[in-house]
Amino acid sequence: xxxxxxxxIVKNGSVAFPDGTQETSIALKDGRFAAIGxxxxxxxxxxxxxxxxxxxxxxxxxxxxxxxxxxEHKEDLQSGSLxxxxxxxxxxxxxxxxxxPTTTAEAIADKVSRGRNRMHCDFAFYVGGTHENASQLxxxxxxEGVCGVKVFMGSSTGNLLVADDDGVADIxxxxxxxxxxxxxxxxxLRERRPLxxxxxxxxxxxxxxxxxxxxxxRRLIKLARAxxxxxxxxxxxxxxEMQILAAxxxxxxxxxxxxxxxLAAPECxxxxxxxxxxxxxxxxxxxxxALWKALEQGIVDIIGSDHAPHTREExxxxxxxxxxxxxxxxxxxxxxxxxxxxxxxxxEKLVQLTSLNAKKLFKxxxxxEIIVGGHADLTFxxxxxxxxxxxxxxxxxxxWSPFTGMALKGWPVGTMIRGEKVMWExxxxxxETGQPIRFDI
Ligand code: DOR
Numbered sequence: 001x002x003x004x005x006x007x008x009i010v011k012n013g014s015v016a017f018p019d020g021t022q023e024t025s026i027a028l029k030d031g032r033f034a035a036i037g038x039x040x041x042x043x044x045x046x047x048x049x050x051x052x053x054x055x056x057x058x059x060x061x062x063x064x065x066x067x068x069x070x071x072e073h074k075e076d077l078q079s080g081s082l083x084x085x086x087x088x089x090x091x092x093x094x095x096x097x098x099x100x101p102t103t104t105a106e107a108i109a110d111k112v113s114r115g116r117n118r119m120h121c122d123f124a125f126y127v128g129g130t131h132e133n134a135s136q137l138x139x140x141x142x143x144e145g146v147c148g149v150k151v152f153m154g155s156s157t158g159n160l161l162v163a164d165d166d167g168v169a170d171i172x173x174x175x176x177x178x179x180x181x182x183x184x185x186x187x188x189l190r191e192r193r194p195l196x197x198x199x200x201x202x203x204x205x206x207x208x209x210x211x212x213x214x215x216x217x218r219r220l221i222k223l224a225r226a227x228x229x230x231x232x233x234x235x236x237x238x239x240x241e242m243q244i245l246a247a248x249x250x251x252x253x254x255x256x257x258x259x260x261x262x263l264a265a266p267e268c269x270x271x272x273x274x275x276x277x278x279x280x281x282x283x284x285x286x287x288x289x290a291l292w293k294a295l296e297q298g299i300v301d302i303i304g305s306d307h308a309p310h311t312r313e314e315x316x317x318x319x320x321x322x323x324x325x326x327x328x329x330x331x332x333x334x335x336x337x338x339x340x341x342x343x344x345x346x347x348e349k350l351v352q353l354t355s356l357n358a359k360k361l362f363k364x365x366x367x368x369e370i371i372v373g374g375h376a377d378l379t380f381x382x383x384x385x386x387x388x389x390x391x392x393x394x395x396x397x398x399x400w401s402p403f404t405g406m407a408l409k410g411w412p413v414g415t416m417i418r419g420e421k422v423m424w425e426x427x428x429x430x431x432e433t434g435q436p437i438r439f440d441i
């Protein structure tokens with residue numbers, strides 16, 4: 001074996017495989033995993049000693065909103081992806097509610113070219129499904145850099161909306177890939193709008209009540225079944241939806257957010273005011289407990305952050321003029337590691353929820369698992385390190401987090417993408433390496 005057989009060997013780390021953790025070495029070559037096991041150190045140009053660290057498959061955040069083009073004062077593809085890699089995220093799926101919305105081939109190509117060699121991590125973009133573009137979706141959903149179709153059934157930030165059953169059915173009829181849905185019932189939202197009281201953010205969860213989410217999810221599952229299509233329902237927030245979803249696992253995959261697993265009403269509104277406002281809302285403890293139970297029972301497939309940055313000034317506006325959403329791409333992994341330290345989930349489960357299931361459900365070609373031949377994307381974490389979330393650490397352009405001041409046990413130490421160390425100990429080591437994710441479709 002020549003000394004430069006491999007580019008790098010990562011040794012002494014506890015490596016997280018789908019069936020458990022093992023102390024072993026990983027050899028990398030040309031940006032891919034080349035060997036796993038007992039590897040002769042002299043066969044590599046460089047060796048990284050990961051003693052004391054746990055080595056995860058690169059964390060994939062399948063739901064972020066980065067605001068470019070159109071609202072770069074909140075975030076752009078570069079600042080958002082900096083926050084991602086600082087938090088241990090190696091790849092992400094970005095949402096279409098930008099300005100203009102991502103609903104055409106031109107808008108997709110524009111985002112891909114803005115992201116390539118400028119974002120700090122790998123990326124794919126959702127194409128927004130609308131009444132107007134439904135018949136073009138078969139081509140749009142297969143373009144380079146596209147992870148699938150996203151449909152807003154209830155209106156949120158931006159103007160994408162397909163509220164009616166016929167509109168959703170038309171989209172489902174045309175597409176073949178798994179599509180993602182924001183499931184809130186627009187008709188019930190409109191009826192209940194007067195219940196959102198000026199200056200009273202705690203009425204957010206009254207206006208956008210449980211039934212808003214439940215009735216939409218019920219309708220959506222019926223439509224998906226009739227169309228015989230797979231769907232992914234984003235940010236599930238109620239106990240009742242989990243019961244419905246449990247009976248429909250053959251066609252539906254389920255996302256839950258760290259903020260819904262961590263915060264609860266009414267305390268979150270008392271402590272954070274409009275900074276806790278998001279869609280669907282943070283609800284009471286009964287629902288938070290039900291989300292954890294569903295996660296334990298295997299009804300949850302994916303943890304996404306729903307990173308939705310708005311500036312401090314915008315968020316401080318009087319409710320309901322204040323925009324919904326909070327940043328989260330950088331705190332997704334630290335929060336989930338802390339929940340792990342508290343015994344709420346295992347490391348194997350964390351790996352399924354943050355990488356492996358994304359690979360399986362969205363058919364990622366090279367990512368989501370530490371296997372020979374795959375992209376050498378790794379997230380290095382120290383499970384014993386406790387850090388406090390501070391605004392100094394937050395890399396998002398908006399500069400705030402609902403979790404500042406929280407001490408979290410388990411912390412991302414490094415982010416490696418296609419064999420390049422991108423973040424190490426809070427420093428950006430290799431900038432702007434971002435490339436579009438490839439899919440088996
Ligand atoms: O709270 C939210 N904010 N929910 C969404 O669905 C959209 C997001 C945003 O883009 O601001």
